[in-house]
Amino acid sequence: MNKVMCRCGEVHNHPNECARPSTVMKNLCYRDWNFDVADDESWLRVRFHVDGKEQKGRKWRLSPHMLKSEVVQTALMAVLYAEEHEAREHFLYRGEAIFGPHYNVDRLLELCHQGGQVERPLDVDQATQPVQSWPSVLVPVREGRDPGTLILGPPPYRDGSTK
Numbered sequence: 001m002n003k004v005m006c007r008c009g010e011v012h013n014h015p016n017e018c019a020r021p022s023t024v025m026k027n028l029c030y031r032d033w034n035f036d037v038a039d040d041e042s043w044l045r046v047r048f049h050v051d052g053k054e055q056k057g058r059k060w061r062l063s064p065h066m067l068k069s070e071v072v073q074t075a076l077m078a079v080l081y082a083e084e085h086e087a088r089e090h091f092l093y094r095g096e097a098i099f100g101p102h103y104n105v106d107r108l109l110e111l112c113h114q115g116g117q118v119e120r121p122l123d124v125d126q127a128t129q130p131v132q133s134w135p136s137v138l139v140p141v142r143e144g145r146d147p148g149t150l151i152l153g154p155p156p157y158r159d160g161s162t163k
Contacts, residue, residue: 019068028072030079037062044071046078050086057082 003011010018018024021044025035033048036056043059060078062071088101 019066019071021062021066021071024068024071025075028075033079035075035078044075044078046075046082048082055082055086057085 021037021041025037025044028035030046031048033046035044036047037044038059041062041064043061045059046057048055048057057078058081060074062074066074085101088099089097091097091099
């Protein structure tokens with residue numbers, strides 16, 4: 001097999017063999033995003049625009065010993081993480097980004113210590129009886145379509161209806 005001089009300056013057995021991040025990134029495409037690589041090729045990140053403003057993803061460390069597939073997979077992780085970051089910023093509950101990516105970890109720890117952070121599904125065996133910790137406006141009213149599931153609703157009125 002003939003050796004090929006790569007644009008990275010090295011000789012390879014095949015033109016697609018080069019694993020240098022700067023070379024690999026030239027073969028990647030995701031939307032209209034850009035892939036940035038450090039001059040020393042120690043990291044990569046994505047760069048894109050949201051609402052007309054440039055956004056830069058976090059830096060993903062690269063090893064000089066990475067295979068081309070590992071470089072490509074790291075670029076994919078950079079894209080996925082940036083997309084998740086955007087989703088967390090724009091996913092709202094009652095107008096607030098409750099799963100936002102910018103929360104202080106010490107404040108999250110305080111929430112954990114307050115004990116109000118855990119919400120567990122109801123044990124199916126206990127589900128036939130109203131649980132004391134439920135709000136008084138929700139009780140099991142009928143079985144769901146799937147075995148073992150209950151539909152919650154308001155307690156019945158004196159006439160037996162839920163109106």
